Amino acid sequence: MRELVIETKDLNKKYRGRYAVRNLNLEIGRGEIYGFLGPNGAGKTTTIRMLLGLIRPTMGSIHIFGKDLRKEKLNILRKVGSLVEYPSNYGHLTAVQNLEAVRRILDVPKSRIDEVLSIVSLTKDAKRPVKGYSLGMKQRLGIATALLGNPELLILDEPTNGLDPEGIHEIRELIRSMPQQHGITVLVSSHLLSEVEQMAGTVGIIREGELVFQDTISNLQQQASGGFRLVVSEPAEALQLIRGQGYAGRLEDGGLRLDQLSDPEVALLVKRLVDHNHAIYRVEEKRRTLEDIFMQVIEQGGLS
Amino acid sequence: MIGKALSSDFLKIRRKGIWFLVFLGSVGLLAMQALNFGLRYDYLTDRYKADLWKGLIGEIFSFVPIALYLGATLISSQIANVEHQNNSWKQLLALPISRASVFTAKVLLGFIAMGVACLILSAGTVVLGILLKFGTDDIPYLTILKLSFLPYLGALPMLALQLWLSLTLKNQALPITLGITAAIASMFAANYPEFIPLSWPFLSFISEAKPALPVGAGIILAFVVYMVGMGHFRGKDVN
Known part of the structure; x- marks a missing residue:
């Protein structure tokens, strides 16, 4: 039996009488790359914000690593790295300072900063203010920040949004290497299937707040006849x-x-x-x- | 946890102009008085000949409440803007740290920044008095400390309110408008009944006989506002 890293039960989020997410049951196993698909506005980001404890579900429960998010939020977040939508780096600081600002909260050794910078190949530009970075570099710094605390689970919301083909390729390779090289489970959201199918083993498709498909990519392909x-x-x-x-x-x-x-x-x-x-x-x-x-x-x- | 968040915040406000603001506010007040005394030295030293130091302190004090309110407004807004401008609330609050710690660290940062401004004002007052040749024999150190720190304690509720509003509202127009209005209104503090918080920075220094009332009320109200603000911040959805 596969061990579930993320499990949501009847997750609901209601904004002003309208359901942004409705009866969502996600199941994500350890070591998987899970592609979370859906058109813009389907509820992907809302779901991810709930998984990270940024917003509260109207109803339903979230278990990560088998623990209840409501009760053990900080213990769970200690093992989760995240990148939510557009980059959220501090533009006036350099990459190293950005990572240091987060490191002081995570309390990991200083050497970890150099490690994550080299994973995302930013070592060369590490001493420049981030506001001069290209979007792709900012996004890579975002991933480096997510990796800083040695997470077991990486939650990436639209990590390739707005990138050029080369940037998309780099990020994709980076994500693909996570389970093998670092043993990390990855949840990656996107509105493009073509992108997800190149990295994910399992996909969940969300539409108007409801999960309409959740299975392996190969099962999806079998339906293709x-x-x-x-x-x-x-x-x-x-x-x-x-x-x-x-x-x-x-x-x-x-x-x-x-x-x-x-x-x-x-x-x-x-x-x-x-x-x-x-x-x-x-x-x-x-x-x-x-x-x-x-x-x-x-x-x-x-x-x- | 608060210590970690605070140390992270100190790093994040680098080159954000907060320390410049702290310096500008305190030294600005002193520069105004340097000018004031410089331009009409004979007139003022004659007017305050009974106690030159007291005269200087009184002249400075007339601008302390308004400076405190403006400072609290601008520093709060700057502290909050570090996160608002970079859309980094979502990154910060998805870290393994409680929201209470995040909020408290930012409040402490504002508290410390304002405290540093008060310290500069006190030290600068001594320097200014000596430069104006008011003598070094009987410098009223305690009164000079009271000059900046008692009104500061009286102004704490405004600092707490400004931090709460700035940290929870992305649009800073409301807190800044409120802060500037309060700063202007505080200039007429002598006319307000003492239960109005706007009068506390003024009363805390002027009613030397019983500063405990406005100062104590300031600390208590600031703590209440801080608690309410933190409650709001903890339950807020982060978008």
């Missing part, structure tokens, strides 16, 4: 034959579009068509991209 396309010599007659066999299908772009079928079913269907003297030009599996599935989940609130 979207049926078959057949191109034959006489589509209209072939369609009648197929319907006679009890399968659903329709004409589409001069071919036939069939729902998802098992391998024996496909074989049988092709044989029937050949027996009735249809020439078969193509049998194609239509795979939907994860992006399509994501959009379907976002629009309909669940997988069909």
Whole structure:
């Protein structure tokens, strides 16, 4: 059985009569990279703020490392590193001073500052005021700050937001290395599936405050099969034959579009068509991209 | 925990102009009097010939309450702005430290900064008096300390209120407006009944016979405001 690092039960947050987060049940196992997906305004940041004790849930409970967040907040936060939305460094201080300001509260050895700076490759610019940094550098400093206290859990809210492709790549590699090199569990939120699928093993999709999907990426990919396309010599007659066999299908772009079928079913269907003297030009599996599935989940609130 | 937060805060206010403000406020008051006495030295020394030191202290004191209120307002706002400007509340409050400690550390920081300003004012008054050749034989050290510290204690409720408002409101327009209004209103403190807190910085020094009343009331009210502010800060959602 996997050990859960984060577990929320029926988590709710209500703002002025409107639910920003509704009946959310997150389950995040140790050593996972969990991609927390959803369009802007779906409740990702609200959820993350609740996980960090920044805002109070209207209802429901949060357990991190098996402890109740309400009762043992400081003990939990000692082992959590976080980066919430846009960077929150002190612009007038250098990177080293920024880390020192946080270090004084965390009470970790001074050498840790150099370590985290080298993890995010900022050693070279460490003595410059942060206000002169690029967004990508600020974001990396944010991650360094999150890593300062040797956390077991890293909570990153939209860490690649607003970065250029190179910056996105760097951050992604950094996040990917966390579980292997440092044994850290990572919760990373994003509104882009393409980004999350390159690093996360498990995804949770949130829409209008409700969790509509939570499973591994590979299970999500398995749902990606979207049926078959057949191109034959006489589509209209072939369609009648197929319907006679009890399968659903329709004409589409001069071919036939069939729902998802098992391998024996496909074989049988092709044989029937050949027996009735249809020439078969193509049998194609239509795979939907994860992006399509994501959009379907976002629009309909669940997988069909 | 408060010590750790305070040490972190001392680092964070570097180059934020807080110490400059502390210096400007106290030395500014002294510079005004240097000018005042410099321009009409003969007139003033004649007027205060009975007790030159007392005269100097009285002239300085007329601006102490307003300076305390303005200082409390600006320093509170600067302390809070370190976090507001950088959107760093969310980072700070997600650290393993209680909100009570965070709040108390910032209050202490304001308290210390204002205290340093008062210390500079006291020391500077002595220096100014000597420069003005008021003699070194009978410098009224105790009165000079009272000159800045008794009104400071009387002004503590305003410091506590300003810190509470500045730390919990991102928009600093309200606390600053309130602080400046109070500073101006404090100039007419002599006309207020003594239960009005605005009169306390004035009364604490002027009613030398019984300063315990405004000073004690100032400390108690400041503590109450601090507790209420902390309660608010602890329960607040951080966005």
